[in-house]
Amino acid sequence: MTDLVQQLAKELAVRPNQVEAAIKLIDEGASVPFIARYRKEVTQGLDDSQLRQLDTRLSYLRDLFERREKVIESLKEQNKLSDDLLARVNAAETKNALEEIYAPYRPKRTSKSFKAKEAGLGPIAEKIFNEAIDPTEALAGFSHEDYPDAESQLDAVQHILIDEWAQNIPLTTELKTMFAKTAVLKSLVASDEKKEVGKKFRDYFDFSENLNKVASHRLLAMLRGRQENVLGLKVDGEDDAPLARIDTEYNLETVAPQSRQDFLKQTAKLFWLGKVRPTIEHSLLTEKRLNAEAEAMQVFAENLRHLLLSAPAGSRCTLGVDPGIRTGVKLAVVNQSGDVVAHSTIYPFAPKEDKEGSIAELARLCREFNVDLIAIGNGTASRETEAVVAEMMAANADLSLTRVSVSEAGASVYSASELASNELPDLDVSIRGAVSIARRLQDPLAELVKIDPKSIGVGQYQHDVNQANLAKTLDAVVEDCVNSVGVDVNTASAAILGYIAGLNKAIAQQIVDYRKENGRFDSRQSLKKVPRLGDRTFEQAAGFLRIQDGSEPLDASAVHPESYPLVAKIVEAKATTVKDIIGNTEIIRQVNAEEFADEKFGLPTIKDVLAELEKPGRDPRPEFRTAKFREDITEVAQLTEGMQLEGVITNVTNFGAFVDVGVHQDGLVHISELANEFVSDPHKVAKPGQIVQVRVMNVDVERNRVNLSMRPEGSVAPVKAQRPPRREQNGEQRKPHAKRPQHARPQGDRPQGKKPQSAKPQENKIGGLGALLLQAGIKGSK
Incomplete structure (x- = not known):
């Protein structure tokens, strides 16, 4: 058994044989969704989240x-590999930790130490x-x-000694641990001139906090400030203890003569201040940043998952409305099948201000095409456009219409894409956006997969994190979501087919092309006629591809074709037919799964098949509901403390949730305001797309910030059980290393409303990156 297997088993808390x-299945080309759903016996029950983590790790x-x-x-080649060094190399758990150990030994032919040794100063330094x-x-x-005098020669000798000491890994490791205990992150405004242009960073113009305690969202905010040349960041800490430790390591206090002691002590100071401390500062900040990025990507992924799996309105005729002012409001009617049957542009706002004509056109489209839903993009002029639509609905009460505010994030990206040009070649780019808005209400998953996940809007400032890791993380989420729902192979676009297990963009396009040329697929088996779709690909994909009203009833379910013989045995035993057993709870619950278990089909597979037969092709997504915004509240300035509103959660972070209440600025429900009981993880009580009732706690019009609560008015704030204060050995209460100025407290720490200090839950993780930076006092530049 390899070290790799042992480590993965330990991380996942599973058995090595699992x-x-x-790993064997993954190396053979099997996808995570396929293994999780159809190879449970092989992995002994590893679920999709465990497999996804295993695949990544x-x-x-x-x-x-x-x-x-x-x-x-x-x-080994350098003859430097001691037993201790080998043990440290093998114990390195991250790539950064490994490179940190190796850095002093990495061959550098241009270093001052190397040149000095080449000149013959090595023996003299020794x-x-x-x-x-x-x-x-x-x-x-x-x-x-190259070294004409004693001063330059002694300087070169110091470089040799410093590089030799840097290879004392036990010492440098101890120095890092020692420095980290007192390390403080300091942020200062770069110059007075930056105060105005960088006022969004004003909470960090004079800020300091123990590095170990800096919340991830504050760190990311400061890093963005540094990137924009508004802030200067510095990791500060104590020097006396590390210098004393170096003196002890090399017994410098006992060195004689005095001139040699002075020289070596000066070397030790240069070693610490010029070599080790800068490396440690960079290392500590890098570790903190990488952790923050990883947590940010986890939250992005979770928010994307909930957005993709949000409730579909279904096959209902929908009018997509893409708001605009000067260029007009774009309209597109999409029928039950998702086809565009009409489009138009109205101009209810300046400069034309044709409100009457706009209302008439809206009414005509809704009446002529029996529109059921009106999807209004939530961008610029959305509330003004919604008011026009509401007026039309009031004037045409006989029409059964429901209007819904829909996130238009990424619609413009899709409109200008090659995919949109192929799908809607006869429509102008501006109209394609309205089509996308309508379709994403009908089926969010099918429409949003056409857009780069980073453009969907579940986490702004994605360019601040590792792009390759972010893309891989979000693509995995899309793949998991698409396969959990499954797709109708006779209606699905190439974009969504490309995420099906075993398929890629090329094969997905082949399926669509074959369908156009030969008509709908009558069975899963007919998919094998598609060019380049071989047996291995079919095995991976078949269970996730649905065929409605085909020749084989099981093709409309998630039962894999390889399990059809199992269904046949069950049907025969119950003296019924496949059509009659599907959805027949009474018969299915009489089946004893153990009676059908054999070498080919284990209990997990049999139980999954029975569950699917009971509710074939079930959609894991919730039932469609809509939030109703107050029509008289459209701007932040109109909000007042105590106001009760209905809204929809747009983003969940680890310090709270953001709620759209229809004022063009999401409000923050801090973690302490999510529920009456203590909440350790907001994701357990709040999901993107969830409709909630909120109360306005605080409004900052100047900074465009809104604090909300989901707790009833007058209820007592939840309190986490307090631990006794830590005490040092002498009995005195431990003091914090650094204190953050009160004026620098970002909004993300806790709501602005006054409340007991004990009501503030521990803040330990990062939230959605863009939302975090907004709450830290930063609006993104686009």
């Missing part, structure tokens, strides 16, 4: 192990360090054109 089985650890072997080989001799006397007889 990990080995999953497997790739990372293989890279780490490969790099580790190269590092060990390099250290002599000064080991023998009681005056440093200047040790240079007697040395001559080199």
Whole structure:
């Protein structure tokens, strides 16, 4: 059993043989959705989240192990690989930790130390360090054109010693631990001129906090400020203890003569201040940043998952409305099948201000095409447009219409894409946006997969995190969501088919092209006629592809074709037919799964098949509901403290949730205001797309901030059980290393309303990155 398997088993808290089985399937080309759904016996029940984590970590650890072997080989070639160093290399859990250990040993032919050794100063440096001799006397007889005098020669000797000491990994590791305990992150405005242009960062113009306690969203906000040249960041800490530790390590207090002691102490100071401390500062900040990015991407992924799996309105005729002012409001009617049957443009606002004509056109389209839903994009002029639509609905009360505010994030990206040009070649780019808005109400998943996940809007400022990791994370979420729902192969676009297990963009397009040329697929087996769709691909994809009203009833379910013989045995045993058993709870619950278990079909598969037969093709998404915004509240300035509103959750972070109440600015429900009971994780009580009742707690019109509560008015704030204060050995209460100025507290820490300090829950993770930065006092530049 390999170290890789053991480590993965430990991380996932599963047995090594489960990990080995999953790795074997992954290496054979099986996708995570396929393994999770149809290979439960092989992995002994690993679920999709465990498999996704395993897949991600497997790739990372293989890279780490490969790099580790190269590092060990390099250290062997340099004859530097001691038992202690080998143990530290093998114990490195991250790529950064491994590179940190290897850095002092990495060959550098341009370093000052290397050049000094090439000039012949190596033996002299060793002599000064080991023998009681005056440093200047040790240079007697040395001559080199690059080092013409004693000063330059002693400077070169110091570089040699500093590089040698840097290879004392136990010492540098201890120094890092020592410095980290007192490390403080300080942020200062770069200059007075930056105060005005960078006022969105004003909470951080003079800010300091213990680095270990800096919340991830505050760190990311400060890093963005540094990137925009508004803030200067510095990791500060104590120097005396590390310097004393270096003196102790090399017994510098006992060194003689005095000139040698002074020289070596000066070298130790240069070693710490010029070599080790800058490296440690960078390392600590990098570790903190990477953790913040990882947590941010996890939250992005979770929010994307809930958005993709939000309730579909279904096959209902929908009018898509893309609001605009000067260029007009674009309209598109999409029928029950998602086809565009009409489109138009109205101009209810300046400069034309044709409100009467706009209302008439809206009414005509709704009446002529029996429109059921009106999807209004939530961008610029959305509330003004919604008011026009409401007026039309009031004037045409006989029409059964429901208007819904829909996120238009990414609609413009889709409109200008090659995919949109192929799908809607006869429509102007501006009209395509309205079509996308209508379709994403009918089926959010089918429409949103056409857009780069990073453009959908579940986390702004994505460019601040590692782009490759972000893309991989979000693509995995889309793949999981698409396969959990399944797709109708006779209506699905190439965009959504490309996310089906086993398929790629090329094969997905082949399926669509074959369908256009030969008509609808009558069975799953007929998919094998598609070019390049072989047996292996069919095995991976078939269970997630649905065929409605085909020749084989099971093709409309999630039962995999390889399990059809199992269904046949069950049907025969119950003296019924496949059509009659599907959806027949009475018969299915009489089936004893254990009676049908054999070498080919285990209990997990049999139970899954029975569950699918009971509710075939069930959609895991919730029932469609809509939030009703107050028509008289359209701007932040109109909000007042205590106002009760209905809204929809747009983003969930680890310090709270953001709610759209129809004022063009999402309000924050802090974690302490989500429920009457203590909430440790907002994701457990709040989901994007969830409709909630909120109360306005505080409004800051100048900074465009709104604090909301989901707790009833007058209720007592939840309190987490308090731990007794930590005490040092002498009995005195421990003091914090650094205190953050009160005026620098960002909104994300807690709501502005006054409340007991004990009501503030522990804040330990990052939330959606864009939302975090907004709440930290920062609006993104686009």
